[in-house]
Amino acid sequence: MSFPVPSEPIIIIGAGMAGLACATWLHRAGRPVLVLEAADAVGGRVRTDVTPEGFRLDRGFQVLQTNYPEARRIFDYKALKLKAFSSGAVIRLPTGRETTVQSPLQKPLAAFSALASPIGTLSDKLRILSLVRHVLKHTPEQLLARPATDTLTFLRRYGWSEQMINSFFKPFFGGVFLDRELTTASNFFEFIFQQFVTGTASIPALGIQELPDQLAGRLPAGTVRLNTPVAGIVDGRQVRLTTGQVLPASAIVLATDGLATLRLLAGRSGNPNDAPTAEAGSYPTAARITTCTYFATPGGHSPGRNDKLLRLNATPGALAHNVAFPADVSGAYAPAGRSLISVSTHGERSLEEAELVPLLRQELAAWFGPAARDWEHLRTYRIAAALPVYLAGQPPRQPLMLAENLYRCGDWTSYPSLNGALGTGREVAELIIKA
Numbered sequence: 001m002s003f004p005v006p007s008e009p010i011i012i013i014g015a016g017m018a019g020l021a022c023a024t025w026l027h028r029a030g031r032p033v034l035v036l037e038a039a040d041a042v043g044g045r046v047r048t049d050v051t052p053e054g055f056r057l058d059r060g061f062q063v064l065q066t067n068y069p070e071a072r073r074i075f076d077y078k079a080l081k082l083k084a085f086s087s088g089a090v091i092r093l094p095t096g097r098e099t100t101v102q103s104p105l106q107k108p109l110a111a112f113s114a115l116a117s118p119i120g121t122l123s124d125k126l127r128i129l130s131l132v133r134h135v136l137k138h139t140p141e142q143l144l145a146r147p148a149t150d151t152l153t154f155l156r157r158y159g160w161s162e163q164m165i166n167s168f169f170k171p172f173f174g175g176v177f178l179d180r181e182l183t184t185a186s187n188f189f190e191f192i193f194q195q196f197v198t199g200t201a202s203i204p205a206l207g208i209q210e211l212p213d214q215l216a217g218r219l220p221a222g223t224v225r226l227n228t229p230v231a232g233i234v235d236g237r238q239v240r241l242t243t244g245q246v247l248p249a250s251a252i253v254l255a256t257d258g259l260a261t262l263r264l265l266a267g268r269s270g271n272p273n274d275a276p277t278a279e280a281g282s283y284p285t286a287a288r289i290t291t292c293t294y295f296a297t298p299g300g301h302s303p304g305r306n307d308k309l310l311r312l313n314a315t316p317g318a319l320a321h322n323v324a325f326p327a328d329v330s331g332a333y334a335p336a337g338r339s340l341i342s343v344s345t346h347g348e349r350s351l352e353e354a355e356l357v358p359l360l361r362q363e364l365a366a367w368f369g370p371a372a373r374d375w376e377h378l379r380t381y382r383i384a385a386a387l388p389v390y391l392a393g394q395p396p397r398q399p400l401m402l403a404e405n406l407y408r409c410g411d412w413t414s415y416p417s418l419n420g421a422l423g424t425g426r427e428v429a430e431l432i433i434k435a
């Protein structure tokens with residue numbers, strides 16, 4: 001069944017979170033929109049696969065921080081049936097010993113002060129309280145606008161001990177940034193720290209893909225065209241598909257990642273060497289890599305003990321960096337009587353799946369006991385461009401208007417998160433509405 005499309009809609013290229021947010025706000029303002037997506041589903045980097053057995057596998061471990069201002073603006077949280085992870089983590093120390101920190105950012109003194117806790121000095125804990133007070137005094141925008149250095153330098157200057165940095169900050173925030181060395185800009189760290197203090201890390205009951213599905217589901221039928229890769233832009237007012245078809249547009253929004261945007265703009269003149277640097281500003285295309293390997297237990301017993309806490313590995317050189325048990329948080333992630341284990345390895349470039357999985361099994365058996373050797377390997381996702389690299393000095397918002405009727409949005413034009421992607425989508429919609 002086909003649906004009528006207005007003769008010159010606003011064409012959005014890319015149905016990731018930025019493109020869908022842009023479409024949502026334009027549609028709410030009564031503007032005709034057409035979203036062209038190369039893939040077979042909406043979501044971009046926010047996708048969930050359902051296996052024949054009924055496991056829900058998010059393409060990479062990913063959570064929604066419930067206090068993200070843009071998420072609160074656009075999502076119907078109730079309909080998403082959000083399920084929260086417990087605040088905190090179980091940390092595996094280099095000695096092999098585990099220590100649990102419950103609500104480390106909300107209740108730092110209690111979290112780290114259990115007699116048995118080997119993490120952090122009293123001053124380290126007091127410093128967390130001081131940072132909590134600091135971030136609560138600011139809005140997210142103010143934190144993102146603060147002068148930045150890299151996060152590791154920021155933490156050292158703040159005075160935390162190396163032990164606290166290595167045992168807590170590196171595994172915890174290294175997992176959020178997909179950057180174990182904490183080279184990511186400190187203003188983004190302050191923003192994320194605030195989000196952890198004020199909100200919860202949650203997943204929709206049926207998988208992370210519920211986020212884009214909710215936005216796409218509220219657009220009129222026919223607004224999003226899947227399996228429709230765009231080849232380039234013609235004369236700034238038309239979009240050329242890879243099929244050769246040309247579609248006229250009243251405005252064009254590039255809601256693609258940095259590299260794809262560069263290619264599409266180069267295609268505008270037909271000359272791939274003709275990179276549009278003058279009009280488009282900078283193109284930060286470097287990206288963080290992550291690999292997510294899923295295992296399932298043969299029976300229903302969860303190695304996560306149903307505590308809904310993330311496991312973090314502070315052991316240098318380990319491959320299993322973060323371990324999560326999504327079905328403990330939302331039962332729908334695994335079929336009845338099974339448990340799901342998600343293992344993230346950040347930054348590893350060289351290992352093939354056939355090499356990685358046995359190495360992970362060895363580490364997991366040492367960590368969770370010999371039963372881990374019998375866990376069924378379900379799937380491994382390697383995501384080569386998971387997050388744009390965000391370093392000190394990068395502006396939290398790049399210019400979004402490239403030329404008359406030509407715009408861009410996406411996390412790479414702001415900072416690497418769902419909030420950044422959703423926010424730039426909304427801002428482009430507002431620019432178009434005002435134009």
Ligand SMILES: Cc1cc2nc3c(=O)[nH]c(=O)nc-3n(C[C@H](O)[C@H](O)[C@H](O)COP(=O)(O)OP(=O)(O)OC[C@H]3O[C@@H](n4cnc5c(N)ncnc54)[C@H](O)[C@@H]3O)c2cc1C
Nearest residue numbers: 014016017018038044045060063230260410411417418421
């Ligand atoms: C493993 C992983 C974990 C993450 N964890 C978190 C987290 O915990 N919290 C958080 O806030 N963020 C997290 N993120 C980041 C977050 O997912 C992204 O910031 C956000 O989804 C980016 O959305 P986007 O719309 O900017 O880009 P994308 O999702 O990349 O969307 C771009 C879209 O454009 C389409 N496209 C590209 N070229 C073309 C073309 N020529 N024609 C048509 N369509 C095209 C693509 O197919 C894609 O759908 C994570 C990301 C990953 C991968």
